[in-house]
Amino acid sequence: MGMYVEHQQLYIGGAFTDPAGDGTIEVVSPHTEQPIGRVPHASRADVDRAVGAARESFDSGVWSGRSQAERIGTVTRIKDALAARSEEIAQLISAQNGTPYTSGVMVQSLAAMMVWDAALGIAAGFPYEERRAGALGPLLVRREPVGVVAGVVPWNVPQFTAAAKVAPALLAGCSVVLKVSPETPLDAYVLAEIAQEAGLPPGVLSILPAGREVSEYLVGHPGVDKVSFTGSVAAGKRVMEVASRNLTRVTLELGGKSAAVILPDADLDAAVAGITPFAWMINGQACVAQTRILAPRERYDEIAARFRAAAEALTVGDPLDPATEVGPLVAARQRQRSLDYIALGRKEGAEVLAGGGTPEAMPTGWYVEPTLFGNVENSMRIAREEIFGPVICLLAYDGEDEAVRIANDSDYGLSGSVWTADTERGVDVARRVRTGTYSVNTFSLDMLGPFGGYKNSGIGREFGPEGYAEYLEHKMIHLPAEA
Secondary structure (H helix, E strand, O other), X not given: OOOOEEOOOEEEOOEEEOOOOOOEEEEEOOOOOOEEEEXXXXXXXXXXXXXXXXXXXXXXXXXXXXXXXXXXXXXXXXHHHHHHOHHHHHHHHHHHHOOOHHHHHHHHHHHHHHHHHHHHHHHHOOOOEEEEEOXXXXXXXXXXXXXXXXXXXXXXXXXXXXXHHHHHHHHHOOEEEEEEOOOOOHHHHHHHHHHHHHOOOOOOEEEEEOOHHHHHHHHOOOOOOEEEEEOOHHHHXXXXXXXXXXOOEEEEEOOOOOEEEEOOOOOHHHHHHHHHHHHOHHHHOOOOOOOEEEEEHHHHHHHHHHHHHHHHHOOEOOOOOOOOOEOOOOOHHHHHHHHHHHHHHHHHOOEEEEOOOOOOOOOOOOOOOOEEEEOOOOOOHHHHOXXXXXXXXXXXXXXXXXXXXXXXXXXXXXXXXXXXXXXXXXXXXXXXXXXXXXXXXXOOOOOOOOEOOEEOOEEOOEOHHHHHHOOEEEEEEEOOOOO
């Protein structure tokens, strides 16, 4: 590919500035295993500068004190510029994390732009102040920006998760420090350039690439009012623990082990076509991926044969090749994790129906074959733990009640779907599954509704008015009776 992108500076408080330390992050292609870029590794001193700039800008009212219309105007410029550079962003992300470029344009860049767009619409129509008849007299209920927000985002959908945090935070009037993953820092510089050109006031936005220790320092910083984190359950628990020292508010969007329930009356052509892309999406590296497929026992063999064929038909290869449907995993450690789980699944007695190794055609790169396990019991670790790779479990059930019980028998509750000829019956199943997002005869994630998890899948919501409200504090003002 010949790409090599180097940045010498960090984006702190609206300006590109030399880092405080001399640490660097080398970005490596998961396809070629060769370096494709280098950026500075932000240090604690850089975090102090970024939080200080955010704190000062927030407290001065330079952004929080602007009219909603002015903030919407600036953020609209950011959204439009992201749309204009969507191809470039998609290519950068595919090169860094292995997302197939063909789906990446939609999943990685256009979806991110849609998050900005949806947030703009919600911010414009949001009730920032409302009168209420209180029990003791009239009330004015106000919603005010929460303050300095630390957004911590992962490498799998870096612009999408950044948008989920930065867009509502900025529109609410907050100042933001965005901490990006060391695997995918290059696209963050595009966002920084766009933000600078859009005319955000000084101090309002900083973007810092860094690893776990610096992340922890940011999350525990006394100058931060709220943390919004997307990542693993283990890291989310740590974020909550560190943030609790300062009673910093947290929103956590964590892992999933979502179940796609196929009811006996389902159109199997539609179900297999509908589930397959969202089982193996982003090479299996998606928190909302449909990783447990629940099949009625009476149709199990037929469903197993169809998913086996679907898995074997997926085109594995260079993520920048338009024909590729499954690319490499983001890092060697992620490939090893998937291979370890495949070995564990075999040991547990599950049957490998498709895949189960590394593709012979791809000797270089962190590739794992699209893998399907059959005869999986829900008690097996491969059915209970989030693998975060292209490894899918097929489970048999007897009767709708058991399907719901298996879907709910999980530490997670993020996503899920049901496939049936009877939409009302599907909605009935959706009501019974304890999960934050659910789809009937489709798979979707709508930015105008609330997205988030039950149980270990997280705390709080993103998107929709519910997600926007997470960046606001609620204030009650009592008025005299004659007011």
